[in-house]
Each structure stands twice: as structure tokens, then as C-alpha cells.
Amino acid sequence: MCVFYDVPGREQLALHFGAVPEGEWRDKMSPLYRGPFLRAKGAGRALVVGQWGMVPPNSPTHIPTGQDGKRLSTVNARREGMARSWTYGGPWRKGQRCIIAAQSYVEPYWGTGRHIAWQFSRADGAPWGLAGLWSEWTDPATGEVLPSYTMVTQNCDDHPLLKLMHRPDPKRPPHLQDKRTVVPLEKGDWDTWLHATAAEAEALIQVPGIELFVHGPVDNTHQILLPVS
Structure with missing residues (x-):
């Protein structure tokens, strides 16, 4: 699962996503901070800011909580x-x-048998558009409507690079590890993901080719935030 990412700068947001949204967000994202995401607005699109970590139905607070009252991880x-x-x-x-x-x-890269933070960017220098779902939660105390979102993940056990991420389960064979990765969407597919049928959207969930990536260890300037408590 992915729990850290960098938000594009304002110029990149305007150029690639069509707007600079209202509100404040973190440049370096981790769970329960607020970040920008693109959603459908009529026949078009709107870039808005919401919490990374979807708030489930009837959760008493913006901290995702299950039906049994226990805290949930809902970023993926x-x-x-x-x-x-x-x-x-x-x-x-x-x-x-x-x-x-x-x-x-x-x-987290585990190709050497230990955890190394590994960063993935696009080889063409453009930002990622990662597939997700969004919802809204109303604060019962203040009436504030909080958008929230989650990243969709998919199995990548057969990918030559992505299968090296995350700690392997010694009890499972290599082809049944259920390693997970995000779902990058090419810009020409964005409207299909936002506006088409569920079947058409689900057909876009594909493991990306290795040529799409520039990748390597996180450098010392990348400050990873701890999740909100």
C-alpha cells in the first residue's frame, strides 16, 4: 500500500489538472492530511481538496472508524x-x-532484504494521475462538509519492479504474495475514469509498464510525515 506521496506544485496543478484548488494542503502527503484530487463536476471536472483517508458512513469523527468503533486505515x-x-x-x-x-x-523496497524508501516518478516528468474514490462526511458538531478520498490498489505480483516493494510473506510463494501498487491513469483516460460506466472504468485498472517509471531510493531532502493521530 502507498502511504506517502508528493503533491505537484501550483504551476503543475494548473498546467496538468486545470486549476489551483481553494483551501490548504500538504506538499508531502501522509494519511489523514489534506491533498488535491480531481472529481467529476457535471460533464467536466473540478479540482478540490480533501482528506486522504476516506471517512466511512456514520463515522463519528473525521478519523475513519469502523462499525465496531475501531480506527480504520482507509487510504488504500x-x-x-x-x-x-x-x-x-x-x-x-x-x-x-x-x-x-x-x-x-x-x-518500501525490500529487494535487499531490508526496508528502503523508494520513490517513483514518471519518466516523462509529468505528474501522476492516480485512480481513487471520493466521498463526503458532515461533521455533526460543526456542519462542515469534508471531502475525503482513497487510492485504488491492484495486485502486482508479476511485475519485475513493483513486486520488489513491500515486505514479502515467507509463508506465501512468489506468485501469491499479493503485493500491491497504485493505479496510474494516462491523461487521455481521465474522463473515462470520471464519467464512464463502472465496467469501462474498471477496465482502466492495469499494472503499468516498467518504462513508465523513473525510480530510486528517497534522497535525504524527502521529509516523510508521520500519520496524523
């Missing part, structure tokens, strides 16, 4: 189960799909 949604999920099923069925603006993202 598994594509295999999101349609049936209590948290993600409603947004998926309603077509509340979004595109998350990311300049780069970070995963």
Missing part, C-alpha cells in the same frame, strides 16, 4: 473488494471516482 482501497466494501462500495456504485494528483509516490 483494494480493487478486488471495493465494490462490496462497507466503506468504498457506496462511492464505487455511485460513480464517485477521482484522480489523485501526485508528483511522485513512495513505497
Whole structure:
């Protein structure tokens, strides 16, 4: 799962995503901070700011909480189960799909047998548009409406690079590790993800080719934030 990414600068947001949204956001994102994402607005698009970590139905606070009252991690949604999920099923069925603006993202590399923070950028220098889902939560105390979002993830056990991310499970064979990765969307597919049918959108969930990436260890200037408590 991805829990750290960099937001594009304002110039990049305007150039690639069509706007600089209102509100404040973190340049270096981690769970429960606010970041920009693109969602449908009528037949077009709108870039808005919301919490990374979808707030489930009836959660008493903006901290994602399950039906049993326990805190949940909702920054990533598994594509295999999101349609049936209590948290993600409603947004998926309603077509509340979004595109998350990311300049780069970070995963834990385990190719040497230890955790190394590994950064992924696009080889063409453009920002990523990562597939996600969005929802809205109303604060019962203040009436504030808070948009929130999650990244869709997919299996990447067969990918020559991405399968090296995340700690391997020694109890599972290599082809059944269920390693996860994000879902990059090419700009020409953005409107399909935002506006088309669920079947057409799901067909865009594909593991990216290795040629799409520039990647390597995170340098010392990349300050990774701890999750909000």
C-alpha cells in the first residue's frame, strides 16, 4: 500500500489538472492530511481538496472508524473488494471516482532484504494521475462538509519492479504474495475514469509498464510525515 506521496506544485496543478484548488494542503502527503484530487463536476471536472483517508458512513469523527468503533486505515482501497466494501462500495456504485494528483509516490523496497524508501516518478516528468474514490462526511458538531478520498490498489505480483516493494510473506510463494501498487491513469483516460460506466472504468485498472517509471531510493531532502493521530 502507498502511504506517502508528493503533491505537484501550483504551476503543475494548473498546467496538468486545470486549476489551483481553494483551501490548504500538504506538499508531502501522509494519511489523514489534506491533498488535491480531481472529481467529476457535471460533464467536466473540478479540482478540490480533501482528506486522504476516506471517512466511512456514520463515522463519528473525521478519523475513519469502523462499525465496531475501531480506527480504520482507509487510504488504500483494494480493487478486488471495493465494490462490496462497507466503506468504498457506496462511492464505487455511485460513480464517485477521482484522480489523485501526485508528483511522485513512495513505497518500501525490500529487494535487499531490508526496508528502503523508494520513490517513483514518471519518466516523462509529468505528474501522476492516480485512480481513487471520493466521498463526503458532515461533521455533526460543526456542519462542515469534508471531502475525503482513497487510492485504488491492484495486485502486482508479476511485475519485475513493483513486486520488489513491500515486505514479502515467507509463508506465501512468489506468485501469491499479493503485493500491491497504485493505479496510474494516462491523461487521455481521465474522463473515462470520471464519467464512464463502472465496467469501462474498471477496465482502466492495469499494472503499468516498467518504462513508465523513473525510480530510486528517497534522497535525504524527502521529509516523510508521520500519520496524523
